[in-house]
Amino acid sequence: MFELYRPGNSFLHAMRPGAKLLALAAAGTGVFLLPGLPAIIAVMLAVLAIYAATGLGLATAWAQLRPVLLVFAILFAAQVFIAGWLTGAFFIARFATLLLLAGLLTLTTRVSDMVAAMEIGFQVLRPLGLNPSKISLALALALRFIPVLAQITGEVREAQRVRGLDGSIIAVAIPVIVRTLRMSDAIADAIEARGYNPDKA
Amino acid sequence: MTSSTITFDGVSHAFGDTPVLRDISLTLAEKRIAVVGANGSGKSTFARMINGLLLPDQGAVSIGGLDTAKDGKAVRRRVGFVFQNPDNQIVFPIVEEDVAFGMKNLKFSKAEIETKTGKMLRRYGLEGHRSHPAHLLSGGQKQLLAISGVLVMDPEVIVFDEPTTLLDLRNKLRVAEAIEALEQTAVVVTHDLDLIADFDRVIVFDEGRILADDAPTPALKAYVEAMSGV
Numbered sequence: 001m002f003e004l005y006r007p008g009n010s011f012l013h014a015m016r017p018g019a020k021l022l023a024l025a026a027a028g029t030g031v032f033l034l035p036g037l038p039a040i041i042a043v044m045l046a047v048l049a050i051y052a053a054t055g056l057g058l059a060t061a062w063a064q065l066r067p068v069l070l071v072f073a074i075l076f077a078a079q080v081f082i083a084g085w086l087t088g089a090f091f092i093a094r095f096a097t098l099l100l101l102a103g104l105l106t107l108t109t110r111v112s113d114m115v116a117a118m119e120i121g122f123q124v125l126r127p128l129g130l131n132p133s134k135i136s137l138a139l140a141l142a143l144r145f146i147p148v149l150a151q152i153t154g155e156v157r158e159a160q161r162v163r164g165l166d167g168s169i170i171a172v173a174i175p176v177i178v179r180t181l182r183m184s185d186a187i188a189d190a191i192e193a194r195g196y197n198p199d200k201a
Numbered sequence: 202m203t204s205s206t207i208t209f210d211g212v213s214h215a216f217g218d219t220p221v222l223r224d225i226s227l228t229l230a231e232k233r234i235a236v237v238g239a240n241g242s243g244k245s246t247f248a249r250m251i252n253g254l255l256l257p258d259q260g261a262v263s264i265g266g267l268d269t270a271k272d273g274k275a276v277r278r279r280v281g282f283v284f285q286n287p288d289n290q291i292v293f294p295i296v297e298e299d300v301a302f303g304m305k306n307l308k309f310s311k312a313e314i315e316t317k318t319g320k321m322l323r324r325y326g327l328e329g330h331r332s333h334p335a336h337l338l339s340g341g342q343k344q345l346l347a348i349s350g351v352l353v354m355d356p357e358v359i360v361f362d363e364p365t366t367l368l369d370l371r372n373k374l375r376v377a378e379a380i381e382a383l384e385q386t387a388v389v390v391t392h393d394l395d396l397i398a399d400f401d402r403v404i405v406f407d408e409g410r411i412l413a414d415d416a417p418t419p420a421l422k423a424y425v426e427a428m429s430g431v
Binding site: 004005007110111112137140141143144147148151183186187189190191192193194195196197 | 249252254274277278281282284286288289290291292293294295298301302303305306307332334335336350351354
């Protein structure tokens with residue numbers, strides 16, 4: 001799931017990132033307006049057809065859903081218990097369709113292009129005192145450092161296991177937080193050293 | 202004085218009550234300059250002052266006449282910085298996007314960014330990884346990517362803060378070769394004494410002062426003697 005962008009020449013790759021973000025917002029809203037299970041399954045099949053047509057393939061579509069299968073199972077069980085299996089299936093199909101739609105955006109758009117598009121979109125927040133450049137860089141950094149944080153957590157967990165502390169959440173959380181804070185100082189230095197200016201036009 | 206001449210004039214700096222640099226004055230005009238010293242001796246603080254990441258409490262640092270306190274932006278354009286841990290320097294998730302980051306900040310044209318990115322990735326054998334996630338590269342490849350991201354900004358001076366510390370021997374040699382082949386002035390802070398054996402000048406720091414400032418052989422002799430208490 002960390003391998004975001006897949007290079008390609010499809011119509012989605014060629015589409016402007018801003019247009020894709022708007023299309024995703026519209027499609028995501030549309031999914032919530034669909035009346036029943038047959039309609040949502042039809043849309044999901046259409047999204048899967050786009051995966052095939054863009055060269056991403058059905059295996060890539062499956063890779064978007066696989067990490068959340070456990071969450072799906074828990075939600076489905078809860079919905080079946082509360083409202084019945086038909087509602088449960090509808091709920092899960094809608095959730096899966098949304099994830100697949102979001103995957104189409106991230107798999108066909110470079111992060112830097114997405115950041116540039118978001119920077120333009122976030123200009124509306126400027127009157128509220130928010131800096132669009134900082135917000136979009138923060139989003140890029142979040143995507144970049146998810147695997148690094150996962151690696152740090154793995155290293156700390158291993159070190160604590162050696163010391164017999166593998167059951168303690170605190171023993172893992174504190175060193176991870178300390179290392180992350182130190183790392184954030186270093187990253188801030190690196191960004192500054194590479195000429196970043198958040199107050200650019 | 203050339204545009205890459207580094208000048209420290211009476212520079213002192215402290216973190217809280219702890220002095221880390223004490224009245225440092227020197228001019229660096231050589232092509233390959235090494236900075237060595239024990240942990241906490243002030244060498245990393247010295248390096249960070251060269252591109253204005255840190256400003257001195259007293260005295261002034263200038264690069265080719267540009268004062269780091271007054272002309273920070275221009276200094277940063279002139280002086281690139283490669284950090285010890287490339288994971289903290291790579292900002293964007295994809296290799297080519299990260300190389301482009303600094304150039305975009307400096308408002309290079311799209312065509313220029315494309316050309317320079319391709320050229321730099323070919324130079325360091327990263328062309329095949331162009332569209333790959335940066336976190337999947339090896340340690341040495343990540344450090345070469347970090348160097349690429351700095352070099353494309355056309356700096357005249359590059360400061361390396363312990364660039365080989367986290368690398369295995371093969372990757373250490375690759376990075377050493379990359380530094381050796383640079384046309385720019387390189388200031389290398391390091392504990393790796395083999396790396397700097399052929400440098401033009403070695404500055405040894407000890408408790409915020411310059412213990413030795415000489416060619417590698419005499420400077421390193423003084424360093425080893427000081428560290429072993431001879």
